[in-house]
């Protein structure tokens with residue numbers, strides 16, 4: 001099921017990049033390279049599945065789904081830069097600044113970020129008021145109270161001992177905020193009224209899977225290998241970053257993962273009038289993923 005969604009998203013991303021960038025430029029090539037070659041597309045799939053649970057068809061939600069992936073692609077390019085994690089491998093290939101150059105990588109990230117908002121603003125499938133809410137939601141999640149703050153906390157934390165609450169706060173911003181925004185953007189594709197109880201349940205689901213995604217990422221950084229991950233295995237440990245297995249031990253981290261998964265599933269049960277089976281299904285993928 002997820003492979004089909006991934007193919008649809010990849011096709012649409014290709015069209016968006018073609019439409020919004022100057023196709024002959026090195027910039028467009030770097031954007032294409034970093035966005036289209038690889039990636040699981042978890043965030044855009046979450047947009048589509050969340051929309052599906054509110055009865056919205058995939059075609060209606062595909063543009064917001066792509067917008068989220070563009071923000072994610074920008075974050076990965078910038079995260080890999082020498083001034084940040086200084087990584088040479090991403091999605092099984094050379095990182096953008098290695099394949100091109102540092103200036104092009106910075107500019108590609110900048111461009112992807114603005115492209116995401118241009119794309120959302122142009123999406124005539126969505127009523128203007130919901131489009132505005134989507135733009136606000138995505139900007140908030142990726143900006144200085146969301147992902148960028150998380151990345152900044154991450155840098156402050158290198159080599160320091162964090163409490164489990166501090167670690168959780170960092171990941172809620174760095175990884176969780178965009179995952180939560182993905183789920184909320186899916187709901188905003190619907191023109192039907194979403195009750196406060198449903199919104200709360202959806203946010204709780206998203207927050208639990210967002211953190212679960214990160215716990216599994218920390219586990220995989222230890223137990224997997226570079227080839228499977230498509231990024232440098234052991235990078236967190238090498239950079240002396242605080243992680244769940246470091247704080248809780250491997251068994252503790254696995255237990256945390258299981259509890260978060262249960263929380264995600266029980267949140268979905270609080271939306272009995274919606275068909276959330278696909279959101280439940282992807283939560284299994286998130287906690288069991290191997291790459």
Ligand code: GRG
Pocket residue numbers: 038039040041042043072074075076078079091147148151174175214217291
């Ligand atoms: C540079 C502002 C700025 C933010 C970067 C998200 C992020 C913040 C950095 C990524 C660093 C990282 C490896 C975090 C762990 C969780 C994570 C986001 C992994 C990558 O996401 P996947 O596994 O990647 O969904 P694919 O390649 O499948 O899209």
